[in-house]
Amino acid sequence: MKTKPGIIRTHLRMLSFLFIAMTLIVPLRSQFAAPVATTESTIVLQTDGAPVLPTTAEVVSNELGNQTNPHVQCNSVSYTFDDFQGISTIHYHDMVTGADNVVPGNQVDLLSDISGSRVAYTEVTFTGDTVRIFDTTSQTQTIVPGLKRSNPSIGGNIVAFEDWGISVNAPQVAIYDLNTGTVTPLSNDSLVNFRPTTSPNGDVVVWDKCQAFGVNCAVYAAVETTPGVFTTRALTEMAGRDHLPFTDGVIAVYTSDRSGENDVYFQTLATGAEVRLAIPGDQRRPTVSGDLISFESRDQNDYDIFVYDIRSEKLYRVTNTPLVSETLSEIDVCNGAGRIVYSIPGDGSFDVDAVSFQRPSVVDDQIDDLMSLMGSFNLPPGTTNSLISKLQSARTAIDSSDTATACSYLTAFTNECAAQSGKKLTTDQATQLINSANTIKTSLGCQ
Numbered sequence: 001m002k003t004k005p006g007i008i009r010t011h012l013r014m015l016s017f018l019f020i021a022m023t024l025i026v027p028l029r030s031q032f033a034a035p036v037a038t039t040e041s042t043i044v045l046q047t048d049g050a051p052v053l054p055t056t057a058e059v060v061s062n063e064l065g066n067q068t069n070p071h072v073q074c075n076s077v078s079y080t081f082d083d084f085q086g087i088s089t090i091h092y093h094d095m096v097t098g099a100d101n102v103v104p105g106n107q108v109d110l111l112s113d114i115s116g117s118r119v120a121y122t123e124v125t126f127t128g129d130t131v132r133i134f135d136t137t138s139q140t141q142t143i144v145p146g147l148k149r150s151n152p153s154i155g156g157n158i159v160a161f162e163d164w165g166i167s168v169n170a171p172q173v174a175i176y177d178l179n180t181g182t183v184t185p186l187s188n189d190s191l192v193n194f195r196p197t198t199s200p201n202g203d204v205v206v207w208d209k210c211q212a213f214g215v216n217c218a219v220y221a222a223v224e225t226t227p228g229v230f231t232t233r234a235l236t237e238m239a240g241r242d243h244l245p246f247t248d249g250v251i252a253v254y255t256s257d258r259s260g261e262n263d264v265y266f267q268t269l270a271t272g273a274e275v276r277l278a279i280p281g282d283q284r285r286p287t288v289s290g291d292l293i294s295f296e297s298r299d300q301n302d303y304d305i306f307v308y309d310i311r312s313e314k315l316y317r318v319t320n321t322p323l324v325s326e327t328l329s330e331i332d333v334c335n336g337a338g339r340i341v342y343s344i345p346g347d348g349s350f351d352v353d354a355v356s357f358q359r360p361s362v363v364d365d366q367i368d369d370l371m372s373l374m375g376s377f378n379l380p381p382g383t384t385n386s387l388i389s390k391l392q393s394a395r396t397a398i399d400s401s402d403t404a405t406a407c408s409y410l411t412a413f414t415n416e417c418a419a420q421s422g423k424k425l426t427t428d429q430a431t432q433l434i435n436s437a438n439t440i441k442t443s444l445g446c447q
């Protein structure tokens with residue numbers, strides 16, 4: 001029978017406490033804060049009056065004890081379960097069947113992440129923290145070699161983690177490749193490198209690099225350029241607190257206080273173009289999936305969850321829980337279905353809850369915009385009517401979920417624009433209409 005020494009329990013409590021406290025802390029302004037000039041656009045948004053996103057509320061676990069640090073991919077959620085009796089386990093939960101299972105560990109397990117059938121987590125041992133990966137299908141464990149390694153984030157075959165073995169004052173970020181069994185450092189300096197997040201397919205890792213804990217932080221990214229080879233670069237300058245990054249492999253999101261208060265920023269990795277979401281008050285914990293950015297925003301005293309749609313530039317309210325703050329939230333969009341998991345103070349202890357929702361459609365807005373664009377051209381009535389009727393037919397097909405028919409009407413629209421280019425339409429008008437219609441086809445997922 002396993003014993004659970006008090007010293008490990010204390011360590012665990014401290015880690016759990018630290019982890020929750022770190023996310024709740026009011027950010028300190030850095031005395032070294034300097035302007036960072038990479039923001040290419042600012043979008044001003046208000047949480048007051050934001051439309052409510054229709055969602056279905058789901059309970060992941062509301063048992064006695066603290067359920068925290070949830071992570072989600074499609075219908076699978078992992079989280080830490082501290083039973084208040086000195087036992088901390090990692091659970092994995094199937095949101096469809098409701099099946100809730102425990103990762104077999106030493107009962108001093110915490111800080112997990114989930115990808116496909118695998119759950120990565122931290123196991124606290126006498127000799128130091130270790131990172132382990134449990135395969136829920138084969139029920140087998142993989143142990144990342146080395147001690148003093150913790151806080152893993154898994155995507156595909158790549159597990160990024162914090163390596164505290166070199167210096168407790170200068171943790172580094174490294175990855176473990178489950179295919180090859182090799183550990184590769186992503187950082188090697190005298191700075192604080194921590195909180196890594198891996199993209200779903202393992203091709204991008206982002207993390208915080210700070211001059212000291214919580215002081216002068218930048219967001220760094222390592223991008224896989226050829227198989228197994230990661231190239232590291234700074235996404236932001238090291239000033240103020242640019243931190244808590246997350247990536248879906250295409251976009252990195254993070255918060256920064258460089259404008260004077262915390263806002264959410266996002267950056268397209270391929271171009272480096274950065275957008276600031278200027279929202280009054282404090283925002284934290286941004287995550288991104290399927291062009292939707294989820295974050296927590298403080299209204300009066302408590303935090304609620306909001307979603308920003310990058311495609312439509314619309315902001316939606318997700319939760320409205322006065323006096324109670326959602327925390328540690330994470331979004332995942334899977335086959336057009338979105339889910340956000342979060343931890344929340346329940347009846348005496350933290351619980352893990354979730355909401356699920358349909359990804360908002362942007363196609364109606366795009367068709368309206370295309371019709372307005374066409375109206376602005378003052379075309380001959382016959383041309384306008386012919387083109388408008390194709391868009392209306394496309395919209396009718398979309399309303400009856402007949403995407404294939406909608407796509408064929410949009411193709412007929414672009415064909416007619418091309419045929420009329422230089423005739424009833426100027427070549428510039430034709431190009432604009434074709435590009436807009438092609439954007440709609442992309443939104444619909446036309447082949």
Ligand SMILES: [Ca+2]
Pocket residue numbers: 261262263264278279280281282283
């Ligand atoms: Ca703000």
Ligand SMILES: [Ca+2]
Pocket residue numbers: 061062063064065066067346349350351352
């Ligand atoms: Ca609870």
